[in-house]
Amino acid sequence: MIRLLLVDDQALVRGALAALLSLEGDLEVVGEVARGDAVVEACRELRPDVVLMDIEMPGLDGIAATAAVRRALPAVKVLVVTTFGRPGYLRRGMEAGASGFVVKDTPARELADVVRRVAAGLRVVDPALAAESLAAGVNPLTERETGVLRAARTGCTVADIAVALSLSEGTVRNHLSAAIGKTGARTRAEAVRLADERGWLL
CATH class of the missing domain: 1.10.10.10 (Winged helix-like DNA-binding domain superfamily/Winged helix DNA-binding domain)
Known part of the structure; x- marks a missing residue:
């Protein structure tokens, strides 16, 4: 079984993701968190294999929370699942140590497959977002x-x-x-x- 921790400040989104992913025989949702600053503690307690991480959250944004998880528990993989498919978010998320980056309107079966690939140690990025990120270039702002x-x-x-x-x-x-x-x-x-x-x- 692949153990999952869902991190999103919207209870409805967490519930929908949990319901969809729990339909897969090899995926188990072991916990849900609503704040970015509660993720590391939840990971220590629940020992997930993959964290599905939102970006815009109270306490700590998902990019900073990803970096914190990767520092504290390097074996835990992070898959960013966000409404905001912005090129700068993708680049910063991957730099923070995320193993994958997809948008929330990804079909459930496809999301489950991405989770499996991330758990297996692969890096997975939404192709359209990857192309957009390359086109947008690096953030030039100081x-x-x-x-x-x-x-x-x-x-x-x-x-x-x-x-x-x-x-x-x-x-x-x-x-x-x-x-x-x-x-x-x-x-x-x-x-x-x-x-x-x-x-x-x-």
Whole structure:
């Protein structure tokens, strides 16, 4: 039997995944977790072979949680299963140590097969997402530019961002200008949208 831990902040999604995967004779759901910061402890207690990991969760995002699992329990494989098939998420997820990356609308039979392949030590990535990730390229934003865009995403003014990040307003404007140029945007709002769509702002 392949032991599975489901990690998703939506109970309905966890329940649906558990019901579908439990129909497979060789898969057993041994636990469910709703927060990213509870994953490592659950893995220590339940000893799953594969963790099915969402990305956007409270406590700790799925990419950081993947890295934590891989550090604490290297034998446990992580398969990212997410609604958000963003190229930047894929790249960062694989860099964090995920063995696979698929979107939630993957058919149940196909998902079960991906779980088996990941458990066997293979790396599995949704082909369309892999192609999109290659086309999008590496995230060109610096850490500071990313932070400024994250703050701008909430509609903050330059002055608000400067206070929140302990920067001068001139420095904030410089980072915003650089981020606008790197994303190919015309405005700050467009830069935020494009960076978010590419998975660069998690």
